[in-house]
Amino acid sequence: MLQRKVDHQRMMADARTIRENISRARGYLRRDDLFRCIESANDALVLKSTGAALGLGRSEVDLLFAELCDEFSRHPRVLAFLESIGISGAAFLRYKAGDETLLIKKLTAFRIKMEESEQREKDREEERRTRQRDEWLALGREHLARKSYPKGKVYLRRVAETYGEDPEVVREVGRLFLDAGLLPEAAEMFALAMERFPGDEQAWRLAIETYDALGEFKKAEALYLDAVKVFGGHPLTFLNIAKFYLKWHRKDDAYEYVSRALDQDPNLAEAKEIREKLER
Template sequence: MMNFTVPKLTRENLSRARSYLRRNDIPRSLEAICSGISDILGSRLIGQARYEVEVLVHEYITELNKHPDIIKFFQKRKIHATPFVRYQRGQERELLDRLESILHSMKDEQQSKHIAREQKQVCKKEELLEKGRALMQAKDYPRGKGVLRRVVDGWGHEEGLTTEIAMLFLEHQLYFEAVELFESVIDQFPSDSKAYGGAVRCYKELQEFERCEQVYLKALKQFGAHPKTLFNMAELYRRWRKLDQAYDYAKRAISADPNMKEAKAILKEIEARIF
């Protein structure tokens, strides 16, 4: 079927191509122009419609050849003769192949740059971690905490990393600093069981029984009523001198694991006090 008007999609693709070009987004511009040319190849345009798309493509190619990023792209390949991209009527297929080749090369370069940036960031992270550990080992806590905080700020989105640093703070008895990180991990990565255990250890050292209780309740909600968790809650309440709760959780622990001697010992102790 002959087309006497430029199809809407073709016109939109050609328009987007120029818009992205003027916004210096060359890859997206090339993707749009390639889609537009593919549309042209799939349409049987004649007369005014054919002339119109040829003008639009020619104007785009003229702008493309003058763009600094395209000039840099070809000069990097020791190509200085212009125009870098040529368009002649009836050679849309050759033009499409040329543009797709440029697009693929640019995407490969972007991917290589992205990988290089990621590798650089990994090296930077490891460098800071090593420095932070060394400072902590030397008991230079102010500087050590500062360096390790930078790691958390930069890479805290990586699962397990903040927990590792919090454990290091805990190892050096920096309970306030450690528990702050453990709590942030619980919020961000609720399935990180080590963070719950670390937070509990900190709060026990700080005698913050109420906050310790809150962590245990979060753990029960997240992981279910594991016998060990139930026993730990019973032990917490015993230390907190909330014997009714200690008794209830000890019984729940035994119900979940009838062979749990530690829970039975708590029951026996509490019963001796009451009776």
């Protein structure tokens, strides 16, 4: 008697879990989330195929499975994908009690093929974007080399706007402006690179170089000091700051930073030379 009660409770629990998974699968299907729909449907099918019995809940579960299979087979994305791989005509899924393993295999194969198709499409789109980016970069370089600056700037700004999620792209556009002597445009790009990718040390270095070349020493100084906070104080960084202050004729500040460089690396020859000159 007790065992019968336990079995009945287990069957009721299995039926409830299957219904919940089917309901979840249908919800994902309505939201056009085919992969999660398949995952939930497979969970329900596995439980149905491994459960010894469902008692009175079997007929309801079978009906729900049949409805889910019909809805899945009529879904526009399912039909479009099946047609794209040469499958059309009869309904893709038809539920029959006892065929749960077959349905699991069909749904799993469908998901794998759709994932492969989507990955191929992503790869094609990435190739297209890469070709377009490289074309615009080449046109930008070409126009800058010809000193056709307005057209060159149009192409390069287009690259930065379209592909600015890549730190190397923004930095490369800034470098091209810098090499062409378009210093304000270069500063703008390096500022954008630092804003989007604050850990990009090269962008910081190039921004400092650009502001230095523009004669905007206050901005260059601020970036140097912020760089020490962000990336830490290194001997070569302190040496570069000291050389920057020398160029700005701030000898006391130069002495402070060259001393910091030598505190960390007493064998830094250039730093030794600068400090000796400052001490004369």
